Ligand code: SF4
Ligand code: SF4
């Protein structure tokens with residue numbers, strides 16, 4: 258039951274991540290190719306609900322996807338099983354989520370914080 | 376390998392032991408089981424190995440031959456000894472008993488864990504269920520039903536080696552046939568059993584079982600089918 262749920266979550270998040278990662282990579286190429294400065298980038302992202310939603314979803318999907326895969330790896334390759342590996346995977350997911358959301362907040366910010374580039 | 380003589384290495388012992396080398400006369404159409412039997416009859420009466428039918432029906436003769444799991448009674452020497460010699464070991468992923476004999480108990484226990492046994496939905500006094508042979512579900516069952524329980528796929532599967540809880544391709548293949556069997560009285564129970572830790576979701580779909588199954592079954596496809604079935608049962612709330 259729990260395995261079937263995790264399987265569903267991992268495959269579902271992978272399906273979300275596939276297009277998100279491609280868009281994200283495209284964005285990086287675009288931003289670098291166009292020589293946008295950090296201030297210019299922040300000027301476009303600050304306060305944008307669309308970018309907040311895009312990267313919020315990205316972070317959420319990654320925070321669901323990665324710990325499930327690592328849990329499988331730990332169980333198969335390190336023979337680390339039982340509740341401790343489940344707890345470690347959960348903590349890892351939460352750390353990813355916190356770090357990711359903090360980064361999203363730094364880029365979107367909704368006009369709060371220093372150095373508003375808009 | 377000369378025309379007349381084969382050099383054969385055979386594992387003697389249990390977990391610790393050694394390979395012993397034997398010279399065996401090479402005959403036409405000789406199988407690996409013939410070779411082992413010749414050694415046991417003429418050179419090493421204490422050699423332990425297992426077989427019964429000699430015609431690919433019973434599934435008891437599987438061993439590791441030159442690194443690959445095989446049914447030895449249907450494996451011709453000429454097919455595997457091209458590079459000169461034959462090295463025969465017990466099947467992988469199972470406890471060893473002696474020489475070429477493994478303990479199949481965990482293999483069959485895993486069939487039970489995966490609910491790989493028929494649960495009747497009717498008694499013998501009721502009329503027999505009439506299921507047309509071209510029924511789509513019955514066709515799925517027919518495609519997977521000819522398993523001879525040889526354990527070759529179990530030995531070929533890396534996930535079985537990595538994860539002691541994993542029930543393995545043969546047990547899941549059987550569960551898949553039951554999940555599609557209209558006569559089974561508890562098909563939901565099969566889906567629950569294969570959704571536990573070590574069930575179908577642990578499979579990596581790398582197909583080593585298909586590659587090695589001597590009767591040409593496709594456990595990978597059945598396991599993928601179980602993943603689909605369990606997901607739709609999960610979404611409909613049928614797994615709790
Ligand atoms: S497909 Fe699945 S069951 Fe078959 S060998 Fe690979 S992991 Fe094992
Ligand atoms: S599925 Fe094939 S390899 Fe596996 S036990 Fe059955 S017959 Fe043997």
Ligand code: FES
Nearest residue numbers: 429433434436448
């Ligand atoms: S001896 Fe029966 S399958 Fe080989």
